[in-house]
Amino acid sequence: MDRRVFLSLLGITTSAPALHWPTPEPIPYPTRFGKSPRIRLSTVDELDRMNADLRRLDDGGGGDALLFTVRTQLRLVVQLLDHSRYTDATSQRLHSTAGELMRLAGWLAFDSGKHAHAERYWQAALRTAHTAGDRALAANTLGFMSCQAKDLGNPHQAVTLAESAHAEYPGASPRVSAILALRAAEAHATNGSALECRRAIEEAFTKLDSSITTAPDWSYWLTPGHAHGQAGFCYLQLGDHSNARRHFRHALLLQDPAAAREGTLRHTLLATTYVRQQEPDLDQALALAALAATTLIDDVTSTRCLGHLNTLVRELSPHHRRPAVRQFADQVHTATQRHRAFSAATSATRS
Template identity: 70%
Template sequence: MDRRVFLTTMGAAMSAPAHERLLAEPVAHLTRTGKSRRVNVSTVDELDLMNASLRRLDDGGGGDALLLMVRAHLRQVVALIGKGSYNDLVGRRLFSNAGELSRLAGWLAFDAGQHARAQRFWLAALRAAHTAGDRALAANTLGFMSCQAKDIRQPHEAVTLAETARRGYLGASPRVSAILALRAAEAHATNGSTTQCRRAIDDAFAHLDSPTTTAPDWSYWLNPGHAHGQAGFCYLKLGDHSAARRHFRQALRLQDPNASREGALRHTLLATTYVRQADPDLDQALALAGQAVEVLADDVSSNRCIGHLDTLLRDLTPHNRRPAVRHLADQVQSLRATPSTVG
């Protein structure tokens, strides 16, 4: 990774204690008066609906076009914050809107492999969430930053960010608590902390089994299928390939038909379990990897998924003489030749 990006991300991770204070400090009164345009509750309701639509468009595969849409909508919300007049309730909702759009923009940039840009969006999301007094959103954003640290091989920072998020959230929604527990589980797995990882996975499923209560709309994506997918990733990192396979297969059975990008990721990681086991099953691995490639070649943009395919190919290096392995390498190269151009 580019040294400048590494240092930028490292700086954010090392400032996690500051993020913890950010989550805990009180926020100021947000009423804004004047002769400017009046922003009322109905306007913010419409903004919430637009945000929900953008989030669900991402389920199919994201990409640069969606990021452009998110950024355009974010500019509109920021304009309302800076030029409108509103009461305290509306002001807080406006800042939450801006924070969630920044969080989503960061996710899209991260999925395209643009780590420095993703981090800038996420830091903006943290500031907006803090201003709004939205601890759930701030904690969720720290969870995404933990995911980034994990992916760029900063396991200690990933744990710090994930646990900071859990400590900073008051636990009003079991689904949000489950999301944060799974982020922590992934960080602990990457750090090789088996006991803490298993405990966090158990916590996540326990929260999902809790009675349904009000939850932020942005948390809709976490369902049992997605939770099994994340648990599978954790067990793969821990080297428990049998447990990882059970979770990945359950995730694929429960998967939303529209979640094609996640399906590609799960097929790739499931394939990896067959390559890394003591007696590799190359036929199973290559068949699963082929399914992932097929999805990614069909209008799904995710450099992150291609990165996991690259990892799989590295695991397959001892078997490079097999025609099927060379064919997979050619397919992945074709995917890599048309990267996302997220701006």
């Protein structure tokens, strides 16, 4: 289904280079006329409202539970593009809507550990964003691709993608600029470039302090609390555990209670700072880790969060004789088994 959607809608291969999205000549909107039903801008407005709800649903439970729903929504928009008639203005909006759904599907696939699917969705999102002339969507998609490259151990590619996104969208709103700066900061931190990382973090918080509030709806998620969480990750990567803890604690203090996945991630990474410091504080680490594991078992289905918790289990393995360490490892094992059962059940339902 994925490949048919991409090739029929976009006419591209999945190996199209991500960095070639900004070109001098815009691609004409493929306007459709004839006897097919007409799509009005009010219909696109309603589709965008539905997409906004889908983005916010992801904040709570994670990507595994929502990907099928987003793919269904994307199929609907593709059908409208293929079988309806519309004006140039509606065509532009419909392509932006489709591109944002592809971007969101890529994020959900990434959060679910489906990296090849995520890359294909994001390549398609870039092509669709270019068709729509939506540079903000294209820059945001490149930022997510940078995040994936970082997690897959390709720091140089992560930096290239993040800097391309940052450079190719100079007219961004302050919040979008902050998003792109934090993507660059994470890439530089993973690459070990401390100076560039700190500069990007400073730029992001400066942009967030701007009095200008106009921004695309998809950028709503970058709050000061989320920015502190990303800054904490950067300092953890750089081995600056004191600054990492300061930012993670700010992130948890400012966190939206509904954002269960981010709470799981912040508690896990905060616990990691206590394990990695020169003299590990296991009591602090295990108390925080237990909170993260409990939330993951009860409320969150995110392969990415589960991966961070399993990394923490491995880092605690030298202390496996402690009962609390074994108890935490058992919690993570329970979360892993629950996650596998959920994925199997979901796959069976979809088939």
